[in-house]
Amino acid sequence: MSHESIRDVARESRVFRNRLIVSSFIVAFLFLLLLARLVYLQVLDHRHFSTLSERNRITVVPIPPARGLIYDRNGVLLAQNFSVFTLEIVPDQVEDMDELLRGLSYIVELSDYDIKRFNKRRSQRPGFESILLRTHLSDEEAARFSVNQHRFPGAELKARLQRHYPLGRLTAHVVGYVGRISDRDISNMDPQVYQSRYRGSEYIGKTGVERSYEEILHGVPGYEQVETNAHGRKLRVIRTLKPTPGKNLYLNIDVRLQQKGEEALGEFNGAVVAIDPATGGVLALVSKPSYDPNPFINGIGFKPYAALRDSPDRPLVNRALNGRYPPGSTIKPFMALAGLDEGVNRYATTYCPGYFRLGNARHKYRCWKKSGHGAMNVSRAVTESCDVYFYTLAHKLGIDTLHREMTSFGFGQKTEIDLPSESSGLYPSREWKRKVRKQVWYPGETVIAGIGQGFILVTPLQLANATAAIVHNGLQYKPRVVFAIQDPITGEVEKLKPEVLRKAENTRAKDYEFVRNAMHNVVHGRGGTARRIAVGAKYEMAGKTGTAQVVGVAQGARYNEKALAKKYWDHGLFISFAPFADPKIAVAVVAEHGRHGGSGAAPVARAVMDAYLLTPEQLQAEEAAKAEKQENAQ
Amino acid sequence: MNRKTLLHLDYPLMYALVLMSMLSLVILYSAGGENLSVLLRQGTRMLAAFVIMIAMAQIPPEALARWTPWIYGAGVILLIVVLAIGVIGKGAQRWINLGLFRFQPAEVMKLGVPMMAAWLFSRKPLPPSPMRLIIGAIAIGVPAALIVLQPDLGTAILVAAAGVFVIFLSGIQWRILAGLGVVAAALAPVAWHFMHDYQKRRVLTLFNPEADPLGSGYHIIQAKIAIGSGGIYGKGWTNGSQSQLDFIPERHTDFIFAVFGEEFGLIGASILLLLYSYIIGRGLYIAISATDSYSRLLAGSLSITFFFYVFVNIGMVSGILPVVGVPLPLVSYGGTSMVTLMAGFGILMSIHSRRRLISS
Numbered sequence: 001m002s003h004e005s006i007r008d009v010a011r012e013s014r015v016f017r018n019r020l021i022v023s024s025f026i027v028a029f030l031f032l033l034l035l036a037r038l039v040y041l042q043v044l045d046h047r048h049f050s051t052l053s054e055r056n057r058i059t060v061v062p063i064p065p066a067r068g069l070i071y072d073r074n075g076v077l078l079a080q081n082f083s084v085f086t087l088e089i090v091p092d093q094v095e096d097m098d099e100l101l102r103g104l105s106y107i108v109e110l111s112d113y114d115i116k117r118f119n120k121r122r123s124q125r126p127g128f129e130s131i132l133l134r135t136h137l138s139d140e141e142a143a144r145f146s147v148n149q150h151r152f153p154g155a156e157l158k159a160r161l162q163r164h165y166p167l168g169r170l171t172a173h174v175v176g177y178v179g180r181i182s183d184r185d186i187s188n189m190d191p192q193v194y195q196s197r198y199r200g201s202e203y204i205g206k207t208g209v210e211r212s213y214e215e216i217l218h219g220v221p222g223y224e225q226v227e228t229n230a231h232g233r234k235l236r237v238i239r240t241l242k243p244t245p246g247k248n249l250y251l252n253i254d255v256r257l258q259q260k261g262e263e264a265l266g267e268f269n270g271a272v273v274a275i276d277p278a279t280g281g282v283l284a285l286v287s288k289p290s291y292d293p294n295p296f297i298n299g300i301g302f303k304p305y306a307a308l309r310d311s312p313d314r315p316l317v318n319r320a321l322n323g324r325y326p327p328g329s330t331i332k333p334f335m336a337l338a339g340l341d342e343g344v345n346r347y348a349t350t351y352c353p354g355y356f357r358l359g360n361a362r363h364k365y366r367c368w369k370k371s372g373h374g375a376m377n378v379s380r381a382v383t384e385s386c387d388v389y390f391y392t393l394a395h396k397l398g399i400d401t402l403h404r405e406m407t408s409f410g411f412g413q414k415t416e417i418d419l420p421s422e423s424s425g426l427y428p429s430r431e432w433k434r435k436v437r438k439q440v441w442y443p444g445e446t447v448i449a450g451i452g453q454g455f456i457l458v459t460p461l462q463l464a465n466a467t468a469a470i471v472h473n474g475l476q477y478k479p480r481v482v483f484a485i486q487d488p489i490t491g492e493v494e495k496l497k498p499e500v501l502r503k504a505e506n507t508r509a510k511d512y513e514f515v516r517n518a519m520h521n522v523v524h525g526r527g528g529t530a531r532r533i534a535v536g537a538k539y540e541m542a543g544k545t546g547t548a549q550v551v552g553v554a555q556g557a558r559y560n561e562k563a564l565a566k567k568y569w570d571h572g573l574f575i576s577f578a579p580f581a582d583p584k585i586a587v588a589v590v591a592e593h594g595r596h597g598g599s600g601a602a603p604v605a606r607a608v609m610d611a612y613l614l615t616p617e618q619l620q621a622e623e624a625a626k627a628e629k630q631e632n633a634q
Numbered sequence: 635m636n637r638k639t640l641l642h643l644d645y646p647l648m649y650a651l652v653l654m655s656m657l658s659l660v661i662l663y664s665a666g667g668e669n670l671s672v673l674l675r676q677g678t679r680m681l682a683a684f685v686i687m688i689a690m691a692q693i694p695p696e697a698l699a700r701w702t703p704w705i706y707g708a709g710v711i712l713l714i715v716v717l718a719i720g721v722i723g724k725g726a727q728r729w730i731n732l733g734l735f736r737f738q739p740a741e742v743m744k745l746g747v748p749m750m751a752a753w754l755f756s757r758k759p760l761p762p763s764p765m766r767l768i769i770g771a772i773a774i775g776v777p778a779a780l781i782v783l784q785p786d787l788g789t790a791i792l793v794a795a796a797g798v799f800v801i802f803l804s805g806i807q808w809r810i811l812a813g814l815g816v817v818a819a820a821l822a823p824v825a826w827h828f829m830h831d832y833q834k835r836r837v838l839t840l841f842n843p844e845a846d847p848l849g850s851g852y853h854i855i856q857a858k859i860a861i862g863s864g865g866i867y868g869k870g871w872t873n874g875s876q877s878q879l880d881f882i883p884e885r886h887t888d889f890i891f892a893v894f895g896e897e898f899g900l901i902g903a904s905i906l907l908l909l910y911s912y913i914i915g916r917g918l919y920i921a922i923s924a925t926d927s928y929s930r931l932l933a934g935s936l937s938i939t940f941f942f943y944v945f946v947n948i949g950m951v952s953g954i955l956p957v958v959g960v961p962l963p964l965v966s967y968g969g970t971s972m973v974t975l976m977a978g979f980g981i982l983m984s985i986h987s988r989r990r991l992i993s994s
Binding site for chain 1: 953
């Protein structure tokens with residue numbers, strides 16, 4: 001090392017030493033910087049990061065409650081839950097959704113509809129929530145997925161409780177159905193209720209009892225605090241709060257009556273409502289035709305829905321609640337009660353020449369009996385359904401009095417039944433006509449109101465409830481489909497108390513007895529219009545027939561040639577109660593295009609009452625007799 | 635006066651390194667999911683690394699200085715070979731497969747570049763002449779550029795830094811240093827232009843990790859949560875929820891400090907920092923007591939580079955530096971970088987052991 005001699009070794013060494021000291025200071029400073037950073041993270045901001053860490057670690061998973069079951073009055077199951085396999089996805093845990101869906105489609109069947117529905121729901125719900133992709137997986141599909149699950153992080157096989165209606169169309173219009181919670185359901189709900197009770201819930205009552213008793217049926221969800229790893233895998237459950245199941249419901253409905261009513265309507269569309277007059281309990285509520293509610297639960301496809309919606313028979317319309325029919329002559333017992341209340345002498349007669357004239361006007365209001373009934377008192381007028389008597393009565397009372405009296409039987413008023421969206425029907429008044437029609441009231445309109453024609457529209461439910469009021473001397477209860485609520489855990493049953501809806505203007509028991517007797521004669525008396533149904537009856541009954549000339553519910557329905565002729569047929573109506581001495585059941589029947597109440601509707605009421613009042617043995621004998629009669633006829 | 639110790643080892647440094655290795659195994663047991671085979675593999679690598687350290691300690695610094703140009707030259711050639719293989723194989727390539735193990739030329743250059751710089755500068759009086767400086771800059775720049783092309787920006791920075799530290803220690807005038815600083819600042823936008831998108835994103839993420847919480851910000855956020863939630867005392871060994879539940883990515887390699895901070899808290903992390911400063915301090919002491927300029931420059935550079943690794947890693951994990959793939963020295967799982975580091979410590983020991991032999 002020859003050049004070493006010219007180096008200033010001492011200076012080099014000093015410079016190096018200086019540089020090293022500078023370096024040491026820089027190193028020390030940077031170490032302190034790191035330490036300061038750690039103090040900041042671990043001491044000053046510790047709480048913040050602890051919270052974040054806990055939130056990372058712990059996920060709160062709602063456990064939806066089991067929905068309450070629905071039984072009929074005899075314990076027949078109408079709505080149940082059963083377990084189905086569903087395939088669900090937590091979007092936050094999926095890296096490539098398209099890839100995942102493609103992979104899954106090799107393992108389970110995925111329709112375009114499934115994927116469309118999934119994508120729609122994915123856009124509406126937070127990404128950490130489990131979203132349904134496929135439901136009702138077959139055992140084979142479930143097994144196939146389980147084996148391959150590790151390939152699909154974020155996808156999960158779950159056993160969900162699925163609603164099912166074993167009797168399907170028979171109870172669809174009463175029980176209704178649940179469906180997936182929609183945006184509208186959410187916006188209709190108190191946000192707090194939604195947050196606390198519907199997180200994790202898939203379904204909500206959409207129609208019928210399922211909707212009106214939603215709060216009781218739904219239950220309260222539980223929560224599970226689970227520790228999850230970064231991939232969302234559940235590692236262990238930290239705490240569980242069990243869900244409180246929804247309460248069970250026992251209905252007043254008797255499916256046997258429901259069945260009989262539906263059968264007895266035969267080929268007619270229509271409605272049957274049976275009410276226990278003592279409580280307002282709804283024993284049967286038939287609307288025919290009906291539909292199977294089960295496909296609606298997970299969203300019915302567009303095509304089958306369109307078929308139901310556009311069918312000329314309108315199966316989706318609940319005729320018992322929303323079918324608005326002219327009551328025809330079934331209004332007459334109520335007219336009689338109104339007349340008696342307004343001081344009509346029960347023995348005074350009106351002569352029926354077969355028509356009625358308003359003053360000197362030319363127009364003749366015809367009685368159904370062209371030859372005329374002759375002298376009619378109020379009782380016979382009911383029994384023989386004399387139109388002229390009631391034309392005269394209506395004219396005499398005037399529309400204002402009629403409106404007051406008749407609305408007190410619930411016509412034009414809601415019955416406040418415990419089912420959603422009933423129609424209030426219509427009982428016209430001067431005011432109504434001025435407001436809605438922008439016209440004055442004509443006296444002729446009062447006249448035809450006397451026989452239940454003109455503007456008057458009633459629902460079968462209103463008719464049944466008004467009939468129950470006749471039994472009960474004018475006292476009307478709110479019709480109740482639900483009989484009792486049962487706590488599924490304790491088994492405790494809480495019966496719902498009957499609630500008085502209103503009292504009729506006429507409060508005199510004697511008048512009611514009088515009209516009940518007149519209605520008894522309709523079935524059992526001479527000249528009665530429904531005598532045919534009394535044949536072979538094991539009990540006495542009372543009733544009133546009616547015929548409505550107007551096309552009711554089917555208005556606006558599509559025409560087809562076959563239906564066209566039938567379209568012009570009258571509706572047959574019948575109201576009745578039995579047994580006469582101590583009525584247990586009041587029934588209203590509308591048989592669309594049933595032509596006449598006596599033939600089309602009355603036998604239906606008889607069948608329903610038989611089913612309710614007779615012992616099983618008696619019923620069997622009845623069936624046998626009917627079968628024999630049919631054989632003889634052949 | 636012969637201060638020679640057994641096998642030329644420096645025991646204060648040796649003990650600290652053994653202690654550090656123990657710490658590494660302890661935290662790896664937790665970070666690796668309490669998997670003993672992970673420990674076994676890392677333990678084997680440690681033993682190998684210690685053997686290499688001891689072997690390096692046997693090489694006298696003069697010999698090392700003599701070989702330096704050859705080692706450096708071979709390293710550059712291998713870097714070119716690796717790049718060529720990568721071009722042919724149409725993919726990023728960083729290693730050469732030697733059958734028994736994979737050999738990364740860039741790793742060799744972590745030692746090769748500071749050795750070359752020290753060799754270059756120590757041959758002429760210090761501070762270096764501008765001509766020397768330019769030659770030195772080229773000697774540092776060429777391998778760094780080759781590594782950038784691999785592309786491995788992180789390693790390139792580390793390699794270049796080791797060389798730059800030599801320049802700094804060589805006594806380069808402050809004004810030249812300041813001038814270079816200005817040039818570097820002016821070149822930053824140009825460098826930015828040539829950076830890969832993911833690299834840009836990492837830098838941007840540093841300033842606002844929450845902007846992309848599921849993408850590039852995820853690492854930083856989760857690591858910060860881990861460290862912060864550890865608090866003063868930590869959640870306890872194998873009890874860190876962030877670590878054990880997979881929230882920390884790369885938790886047994888680059889992000890192992892987050893596991894450490896979460897489970898052992900501020901106290902544990904401070905102890906770790908203390909141990910590091912002890913090792914670095916010892917290295918600097920060895921550098922200051924070295925007696926020839928090659929040894930001094932190399933020892934100083936190796937010690938500061940070691941600190942640089944520590945700072946870059948912990949700075950990255952605690953969210954004050956961008957995410958670059960630098961493992962926590964001596965603690966992270968993995969063999970390559972540990973072998974290089976331990977070889978460096980072997981060189982330090984050799985220098986220390988022979989410091990008086992030359993001067994007297």
